[in-house]
Amino acid sequence: MTEFSQSELNERLRRVFENAGYRRYKMSKFEEYDLYADNKDFLASKSVITFTDLDGRLMALKPDVTLSIVKNFREGGDEKVYYHENVYRGFETGFKEISQAGLECIGEVDEYCVCEVLSLAAKSLMTISESCELDISHLGILCELFDKAGLSREGKAAALRLMGEKNRGELSALLKSESKDSALSGLILELSGHDDKAGEAAKFLRKALVGAVSEDSLELFCDTCEFLSEKFGDSVRVDFSTVGDLNYYSGIIFKGFVSGVPSSVLSGGQYNGLMRKMKKSAKAIGFALYLDLLEPLFNGGESYDADILLTYKTGDSLRSVYNAAEKLAAGGKSVCVMKQNPRDMRFKEIYSLSDGGEAVREG
Amino acid sequence: MKDEIINVALPKGRLGDNVYELFSKAGYRCEELENPGRRLTFENAEAGIRYFWVKPSDVAIYVEKGAADLGVAGKDILTEYRPDIYELLDIGLGRCRMAVAAPKNFRDDHRRTLRVATKFPSTAKRYYSSIGRDIDIIKLNGSIELAPILGLSDVIVDIVETGATLKQNNLEVYETLFDISARLIANKASYRFKREKINEIKAGLSAAIKERELV
Numbered sequence: 347m348t349e350f351s352q353s354e355l356n357e358r359l360r361r362v363f364e365n366a367g368y369r370r371y372k373m374s375k376f377e378e379y380d381l382y383a384d385n386k387d388f389l390a391s392k393s394v395i396t397f398t399d400l401d402g403r404l405m406a407l408k409p410d411v412t413l414s415i416v417k418n419f420r421e422g423g424d425e426k427v428y429y430h431e432n433v434y435r436g437f438e439t440g441f442k443e444i445s446q447a448g449l450e451c452i453g454e455v456d457e458y459c460v461c462e463v464l465s466l467a468a469k470s471l472m473t474i475s476e477s478c479e480l481d482i483s484h485l486g487i488l489c490e491l492f493d494k495a496g497l498s499r500e501g502k503a504a505a506l507r508l509m510g511e512k513n514r515g516e517l518s519a520l521l522k523s524e525s526k527d528s529a530l531s532g533l534i535l536e537l538s539g540h541d542d543k544a545g546e547a548a549k550f551l552r553k554a555l556v557g558a559v560s561e562d563s564l565e566l567f568c569d570t571c572e573f574l575s576e577k578f579g580d581s582v583r584v585d586f587s588t589v590g591d592l593n594y595y596s597g598i599i600f601k602g603f604v605s606g607v608p609s610s611v612l613s614g615g616q617y618n619g620l621m622r623k624m625k626k627s628a629k630a631i632g633f634a635l636y637l638d639l640l641e642p643l644f645n646g647g648e649s650y651d652a653d654i655l656l657t658y659k660t661g662d663s664l665r666s667v668y669n670a671a672e673k674l675a676a677g678g679k680s681v682c683v684m685k686q687n688p689r690d691m692r693f694k695e696i697y698s699l700s701d702g703g704e705a706v707r708e709g
Numbered sequence: 710m711k712d713e714i715i716n717v718a719l720p721k722g723r724l725g726d727n728v729y730e731l732f733s734k735a736g737y738r739c740e741e742l743e744n745p746g747r748r749l750t751f752e753n754a755e756a757g758i759r760y761f762w763v764k765p766s767d768v769a770i771y772v773e774k775g776a777a778d779l780g781v782a783g784k785d786i787l788t789e790y791r792p793d794i795y796e797l798l799d800i801g802l803g804r805c806r807m808a809v810a811a812p813k814n815f816r817d818d819h820r821r822t823l824r825v826a827t828k829f830p831s832t833a834k835r836y837y838s839s840i841g842r843d844i845d846i847i848k849l850n851g852s853i854e855l856a857p858i859l860g861l862s863d864v865i866v867d868i869v870e871t872g873a874t875l876k877q878n879n880l881e882v883y884e885t886l887f888d889i890s891a892r893l894i895a896n897k898a899s900y901r902f903k904r905e906k907i908n909e910i911k912a913g914l915s916a917a918i919k920e921r922e923l924v
Contacts, residue, residue, distance in 0.1 A: 477902065479901045479902075481901075511794070511795055511796045512795040512796065512797055512895075512900075513795075513796040513797075515798070515799045516796075541904075587795065603897070603898045603901045603902075604898075605898075605902045607898060608773070608774055608775025608896055608897075608898050608899070609773075609775075609793060609897060609898060610897065610898070
């Protein structure tokens with residue numbers, strides 16, 4: 347359990363983002379539906395709430411923030427923005443309003459920008475809990491290996507899914523059936539089980555992947571791993587089960603976990619594929635933090651609905667009830683005034699109004 | 710961390726008994742589970758493990774939602790529901806296959822929509838979509854073999870073990886979709902924060918599986 351409330355967390359995250367010079371991106375709740383229809387695979391949920399606007403356009407309640415930011419990005423400059431918005435997504439049980447925070451860095455995204463965004467992701471997780479982990483992986487490196495191993499388009503998608511499941515057995519069978527290069531297949535299998543502290547992983551990857559993938563991307567990735575290891579120690583790990591959609595994500599991809607929440611609470615990566623799909627030449631990296639998933643961490647909050655309950659009877663004068671409540675609240679306590687003690691509420695102290703108009707403590 | 714407990718969801722029934730035997734051989738025996746009484750969870754604090762029995766189709770839900778760190782679920786359930794979990798090991802128990810079965814001499818008439826009865830609608834939809842065949846799904850909860858006999862469906866998509874039930878009902882396997890066996894699955898966040906212990910259990914089970922195969 348955290349020692350702070352959800353609103354305090356929001357404030358702390360805002361400071362993390364603004365201290366790095368990211369400016370708040372505020373947007374309307376609606377967007378033209380076409381934007382989502384064209385990029386459905388990028389969305390976490392395919393179901394979108396739509397409605398027809400007064401001018402006949404088909405609109406949607408925003409299921410995602412990144413697509414809007416990319417759509418409104420003007421080429422030629424760099425943009426560093428953060429957001430804290432509610433989005434609307436469909437689940438098996440129906441639509442839900444979800445609170446999401448995150449940031450996007452768009453433009454000439456260089457090594458510094460990548461490390462800055464990854465650092466902000468790590469800092470965001472640490473803001474939530476000391477017991478956290480940021481896992482990073484590199485889709486570009488994996489794809490290069492898949493291509494060289496001769497995997498088909500479907501084979502690549504299946505291999506990524508199996509890596510995401512840490513399903514070594516089925517990945518081995520797939521590689522046997524699709525690739526003739528046993529050395530590369532062995533390397534892919536080794537990577538699928540690889541999961542190590544970022545610094546150690548960089549050492550391993552430099553040895554294992556030399557000559558197998560382009561020197562530039564390997565060096566950049568290892569350098570990033572070492573940088574993150576220096577800054578955040580064991581909280582950052584390289585785990586190749588961190589995967590994403592190849593149509594949208596290209597280079598580094600990452601997910602964040604905090605102890606006490608059963609799924610990843612942060613997800614991000616370099617989404618140059620999405621930029622190209624939306625006819626933008628700039629590069630981009632960003633992440634989203636799913637604030638609604640953090641709810642279990644805040645359960646230990648207030649166990650009382652109000653400090654004091656004051657009960658009164660029919661016939662008690664308005665002024666005596668009001669004055670007694672005001673007196674009880676004088677010390678800054680919260681006072682709930684009702685005729686009866688409600689079954690589903692809890693109070694630290696219970697008072698009732700005496701015939702003389704005084705609040706008398708019960709029990 | 711020596712004192713951390715790993716919660717394991719075991720599938721109720723014969724498969725679960727065999728799975729527990731493997732855990733036991735791997736060094737995670739639990740006397741409480743062997744003498745259950747009215748308890749619902751069974752713990753061996755020294756070995757750092759706590760077991761509980763759940764309906765086989767619910768194991769993946771317990772693991773995905775984090776109520777269990779580990780679980781053992783059939784590949785049929787994992788393929789149908791595609792939970793967001795890690796599939797760490799093929800336990801090798803409960804081997805069977807997912808198949809399309811049809812009355813003997815069945816011919817698929819592509820001029821009409823194929824009626825498919827199944828307990829596994831997502832699996833069936835995914836398979837027929839991959840081969841571009843238009844189908845109507847009839848979701849049933851049991852006695853699937855009855856559907857083509859009574860004309861409710863043309864074919865069924867179901868688990869086939871020996872094929873004896875199919876044979877008795879004048880049905881046969883038309884197409885095998887994939888092999889099924891029990892898998893060790895892990896919650897993704899638990900894997901992060903209990904990594905050492907989970908890998909230790911996985912290694913123990915692997916060794917126990919190898920030993921069983923040698924017998």
